[in-house]
Amino acid sequence: MSDAFRISLADLRRQEGSRLEFVRSIPAPDTFATALVRTIGDISVDGALQSVSEGVLVTGTVDYTTLAECARCLREVEEDLTSDVTELYFYPNRAKALQESGDEEAEEVALIEDDTIDIEPLLRDTIVGQMPFIPLCDENCPGLCAVCGGRLADLPDDHAHEEEFQEMTALDELRAKLAAEEQGS
Numbered sequence: 001m002s003d004a005f006r007i008s009l010a011d012l013r014r015q016e017g018s019r020l021e022f023v024r025s026i027p028a029p030d031t032f033a034t035a036l037v038r039t040i041g042d043i044s045v046d047g048a049l050q051s052v053s054e055g056v057l058v059t060g061t062v063d064y065t066t067l068a069e070c071a072r073c074l075r076e077v078e079e080d081l082t083s084d085v086t087e088l089y090f091y092p093n094r095a096k097a098l099q100e101s102g103d104e105e106a107e108e109v110a111l112i113e114d115d116t117i118d119i120e121p122l123l124r125d126t127i128v129g130q131m132p133f134i135p136l137c138d139e140n141c142p143g144l145c146a147v148c149g150g151r152l153a154d155l156p157d158d159h160a161h162e163e164e165f166q167e168m169t170a171l172d173e174l175r176a177k178l179a180a181e182e183q184g185s
């Protein structure tokens, strides 16, 4: 894990309701990506820590930039995005008490470790979670020409391939001829 994502709780008072604001700008790691979308540049976090009985509640907004490849035309699309984040980080003894009480979700909770919290999983899940499965430059993107590979959006509406059309015709003639021969035999 990267220290850039660790936030110290040293200056946050444990009294319930105590608040501490923080800002961070962190270079986007390679792991903040899917097959077709990745995060580029810096991830900026504007957040607040708040002491609650179970631990520390983190809230904030995250600004980041993604670079996606259109699944149809392969054009690269850069997008500036903002997401809200919320996560409760438990004091280890509170999480343990939850586990012992039989709460199965207690196994998965975020923990306060050595008086710090790690916001990397929170940010990664949030950012990767909003990435589209099939990124498109435009929902009506017509994709690529199957013959020449040109971007149909950049080509004239009547874009077509005469030679290809003629070859098809020649192939059709051959098929017709073979069919006729078959019938004749």
Ligand SMILES: [Zn+2]
Binding pocket: 070, 071, 072, 073, 074, 075, 136, 137, 138, 141, 142, 143
């Ligand atoms: Zn496209």
Ligand SMILES: [Zn+2]
Binding pocket: 145, 146, 147, 148, 149, 150, 159, 160, 161
């Ligand atoms: Zn073409």
